[in-house]
Amino acid sequence: MERLDDELSARRAATAGRHGSGHPLAILLDGDLRRPRLLVAFRPLLVVPHLCWLALWALLVTPAVVAAWVVALVSGRVPTGLHRFLAAFVRTAAHVSAFLHLVGRPYPGFLGREGSYPVDLTIAPPARQRRLGVLARLALVLPALLIESAYTLLALVVGVLAWCAALVTGRMPAGLRDLGAAALRYQAQTVGYALLLTSRYPDASPRLETPLPEARP
Amino acid sequence: MTAVRPWHVAVLVSSGVAWIAAAWALAGTVVPDDLALPAVDVEGVFGAALVERAERYERFLYVNWALAQIAMLATLVVYARRGVRLARESAAGPVGTGMLLGMLGLAVVWLTTLPFSVAALWWDRRHGLSQAGYLHAVLGDWLALGGMFLAISIALLVVMTLARRLGPWWWIPGALALGAIAVGLVFADPYLRTGLEPAREGRVEQAYERLARAQGVAGVPLRIEKVSDVTTEANAYASGLGPSRRVVLWDTLLDGRFTEREVDVVLAHELAHQARDHVPKAVGWFALFALPGALVLSLVTRSRGGMAQPAAVPLALLAVAVLQLVATPAANVVSRRMEAEADWKALETTRDPAAARGLFRELAATSLADPSPPAWARLLLGTHPTLADRVAMAEAWAEHHGGSEPSTTEPRPQ
Numbered sequence: 001m002e003r004l005d006d007e008l009s010a011r012r013a014a015t016a017g018r019h020g021s022g023h024p025l026a027i028l029l030d031g032d033l034r035r036p037r038l039l040v041a042f043r044p045l046l047v048v049p050h051l052c053w054l055a056l057w058a059l060l061v062t063p064a065v066v067a068a069w070v071v072a073l074v075s076g077r078v079p080t081g082l083h084r085f086l087a088a089f090v091r092t093a094a095h096v097s098a099f100l101h102l103v104g105r106p107y108p109g110f111l112g113r114e115g116s117y118p119v120d121l122t123i124a125p126p127a128r129q130r131r132l133g134v135l136a137r138l139a140l141v142l143p144a145l146l147i148e149s150a151y152t153l154l155a156l157v158v159g160v161l162a163w164c165a166a167l168v169t170g171r172m173p174a175g176l177r178d179l180g181a182a183a184l185r186y187q188a189q190t191v192g193y194a195l196l197l198t199s200r201y202p203d204a205s206p207r208l209e210t211p212l213p214e215a216r217p
Numbered sequence: 218m219t220a221v222r223p224w225h226v227a228v229l230v231s232s233g234v235a236w237i238a239a240a241w242a243l244a245g246t247v248v249p250d251d252l253a254l255p256a257v258d259v260e261g262v263f264g265a266a267l268v269e270r271a272e273r274y275e276r277f278l279y280v281n282w283a284l285a286q287i288a289m290l291a292t293l294v295v296y297a298r299r300g301v302r303l304a305r306e307s308a309a310g311p312v313g314t315g316m317l318l319g320m321l322g323l324a325v326v327w328l329t330t331l332p333f334s335v336a337a338l339w340w341d342r343r344h345g346l347s348q349a350g351y352l353h354a355v356l357g358d359w360l361a362l363g364g365m366f367l368a369i370s371i372a373l374l375v376v377m378t379l380a381r382r383l384g385p386w387w388w389i390p391g392a393l394a395l396g397a398i399a400v401g402l403v404f405a406d407p408y409l410r411t412g413l414e415p416a417r418e419g420r421v422e423q424a425y426e427r428l429a430r431a432q433g434v435a436g437v438p439l440r441i442e443k444v445s446d447v448t449t450e451a452n453a454y455a456s457g458l459g460p461s462r463r464v465v466l467w468d469t470l471l472d473g474r475f476t477e478r479e480v481d482v483v484l485a486h487e488l489a490h491q492a493r494d495h496v497p498k499a500v501g502w503f504a505l506f507a508l509p510g511a512l513v514l515s516l517v518t519r520s521r522g523g524m525a526q527p528a529a530v531p532l533a534l535l536a537v538a539v540l541q542l543v544a545t546p547a548a549n550v551v552s553r554r555m556e557a558e559a560d561w562k563a564l565e566t567t568r569d570p571a572a573a574r575g576l577f578r579e580l581a582a583t584s585l586a587d588p589s590p591p592a593w594a595r596l597l598l599g600t601h602p603t604l605a606d607r608v609a610m611a612e613a614w615a616e617h618h619g620g621s622e623p624s625t626t627e628p629r630p631q
């Protein structure tokens with residue numbers, strides 16, 4: 001038992017931390033791979049309130065992103081208030097997705113506050129964006145959306161395999177966790193790019209590299 | 218212990234008076250007060266063989282139900298003590314954590330009562346009443362839990378937010394808010410159901426229109442629900458509020474086992490529920506029960522910091538389950554009064570007590586319902602008058618209208 005725990009902590013040390021190759025949207029991972037079975041068994045149902053909440057929130061996101069697009073087209077920058085609103089939405093969705101796919105252990109909150117969930121999304125503050133890139137954002141995001149749909153499928157497979165494994169062992173296999181985290185990161189970066197949170201194109205690499213120094217303990 | 222202030226007493230006394238007045242207004246029915254139900258020879262009407270078979274069938278379900286209740290309460294007692302620990306598994310705020318604890322409470326109850334649900338299904342299949350597969354039933358049940366998770370989350374969101382803002386007096390606006398949620402759910406219910414089709418049989422539609430006119434009910438569509446692939450039992454119900462009002466017949470009522478006149482009695486009964494506003498009245502009763510229920514909840518959970526704290530949720534679940542069980546006999550009295558009123562109005566509209574008696578006899582056969590169940594079962598499970606009492610009412614109606622010999626029974630289709 002002790003040896004297993006040692007192995008696990010070594011594995012954790014390898015991937016816990018911030019992953020994003022310097023991208024303005026990065027994913028933070030913790031090292032906890034335990035997943036209590038009761039929460040595993042009912043996981044798809046436990047997120048029903050979050051899904052309803054996100055659906056309501058999405059109704060406000062649509063006009064907000066249109067407003068952000070118009071302002072960015074004029075001034076070359078998304079206003080801080082709108083950026084914060086859209087970032088909170090993307091972060092909440094990432095927290096919920098992490099919980100649903102067993103990448104994260106605890107039950108997530110509803111407000112998408114940074115630092116409120118152990119599998120977190122760090123989103124850089126608003127920066128200048130080229131107006132041409134803003135104008136063509138809808139067309140530019142299409143190739144990324146294609147890759148994103150592949151990552152969504154991958155996340156689904158990871159989720160199903162992890163669900164079966166964690167139901168038996170009470171643990172999330174580290175490899176599946178990393179694969180799921182890579183998928184979540186790509187999804188978040190694509191949505192963040194579409195919602196004008198960043199002008200940086202999503203990074204399609206499925207690899208989680210050595211953690212960056214700003215990793216949280 | 219806070220001192221009792223005069224305005225506390227004033228609020229409680231005026232709430233009590235308003236409660237009694239509202240209950241009085243909701244309880245009235247058109248069934249004559251002096252109506253005496255004649256004694257019914259149960260074996261004579263339903264047949265000794267059917268009565269014995271139905272009694273045997275129901276006995277197993279009674280035991281199964283009682284064991285499931287014990288399992289549920291035992292689970293909730295353990296959960297009330299230990300469930301708080303699961304708060305560790307939440308990264309959400311206090312209200313989100315409360316929602317998680319509420320949902321997990323329902324989840325453990327679902328798990329511990331699952332064997333009893335499966336046993337009931339096995340028994341129904343054994344008696345040819347159900348064709349549902351085990352996996353299909355369990356999976357469907359698991360998915361239905363998602364709806365319950367949403368409902369308890371909304372209820373806890375409302376109650377905990379009010380408790381955090383208003384302190385110990387949350388229970389008055391809390392009960393009103395729960396009533397408002399019930400109105401929303403009851404209104405939305407007909408729109409959320411799938412598999413409801415407009416009536417295709419011209420005769421049923423025509424009879425429905427005729428009976429609706431007779432009862433002064435307008436703009437309530439009739440729908441047929443397809444259930445014949447999972448059950449042979451027959452049923453019908455009235456649902457919705459205002460523009461969402463519906464009368465729904467299971468397609469098993471129209472498979473030829475019931476005569477046209479018997480189907481007419483069902484249509485008239487369901488229309489009577491709409492004509493006498495039983496759905497909004499039921500919501501009113503829910504709000505009336507919710508008021509003292511919320512008060513008890515606020516008192517019981519004080520030891521855990523009140524409903525503002527997620528730690529109170531596991532204890533609150535146990536309290537709600539006990540309250541529900543305690544209130545069941547009273548709720549059943551209310552339900553039986555409404556059902557008796559619908560039966561009476563159906564008799565007034567169809568003027569066909571023979572068809573009513575035929576219908577109740579056939580319902581006993583198709584659902585294996587004991588026509589005269591034991592008193593405790595009537596108390597705890599009797600949402601409708603017993604089939605024997607319903608036959609007695611048909612006879613009392615005939616007596617009330619001149620004591621004429623009721624019209625002859627229609628030959629039953631084969």
Ligand SMILES: [Zn+2]
Nearest residue numbers: 486490556559
């Ligand atoms: Zn009824």
